[in-house]
Amino acid sequence: MKRRELSQKEGPGEETSGKGPKEDSRGVPHKSSKSRRRSKFLFYLKVIFASLVLVYISIPFVIRLFPALLGKVVYLNMVKFPLFVDLSNPGELINHTTNFYLTTEEGVTIGVWHTVPASRGEEARGRNQRWFEESLADANPIIIYLHGNGGTRALDHRVQLMKVLSKAGFHVLALDYRGFGDSTGVPSEAGVTHDAIFLYEWVKERSYRNPVCIWGHSLGTGIATNAAIKLQEKGNEPEAVILEAPYTNIRNAGAYHPFGKVCDYTIKFKKIYHSK
């Protein structure tokens, strides 16, 4: 039905575009296969567009009905990209790196990669966990990398940054918060902050006088500032906090995110955030 309507609507436009009176006299329904194909294409395009609009409009309603979903959207920890990477074997993606696990609280074990400075790369070959742990006390500064939402510590842009920092002479420790990658548990603001603090304190116990910095990216900037405040309160603050692509608060981050923005145009996503 709808398709008919569509091709009829298409009709007059086609005629005026100069096919001449001959076609006109044959009547609208008899159209060339070319224009029929085109109206079919337009029809599908409209269906796809309408579906997308429907999805966009329904997202805020669905989130309002099931607020727990918002946490999942924020963390995206179930998105375990990249697929088919053995997180316990970082050597496939990055050199002079060891993988280990820390139990940050009962029932929560997090996976961590430790990349030593590239200057110690040769030396690191074939070394065990103990060597890596002791290497934290060498004269090189240390960066604890807190990644953003979605994916694991093996995600390409994260690995590339670890390589750059390693070449620049830093130790890099990158963790997957609880519920991310091969880490157990379920993410929560307090939980992921606790994981970051735990790793920091673990490093600090082994780093002698080396400076220890916290580098947060995207969602990780919130975790970095949370952790830094708590550590300062304990009198054990990091030497530096580096925020890459930070946000003021999660409501704004959601509302100004490219996905959130479209919803904002439709039914004021921000209002829904603020009403929570």
Ligand SMILES: *[C@@H]1O[C@H](CO)[C@@H](O)[C@H](O)[C@H]1NC(C)=O
């Ligand atoms: C590890 O180092 C070797 C030698 O420098 C290099 O050829 C190789 O591509 C590196 N591997 C990774 C995963 O970066």
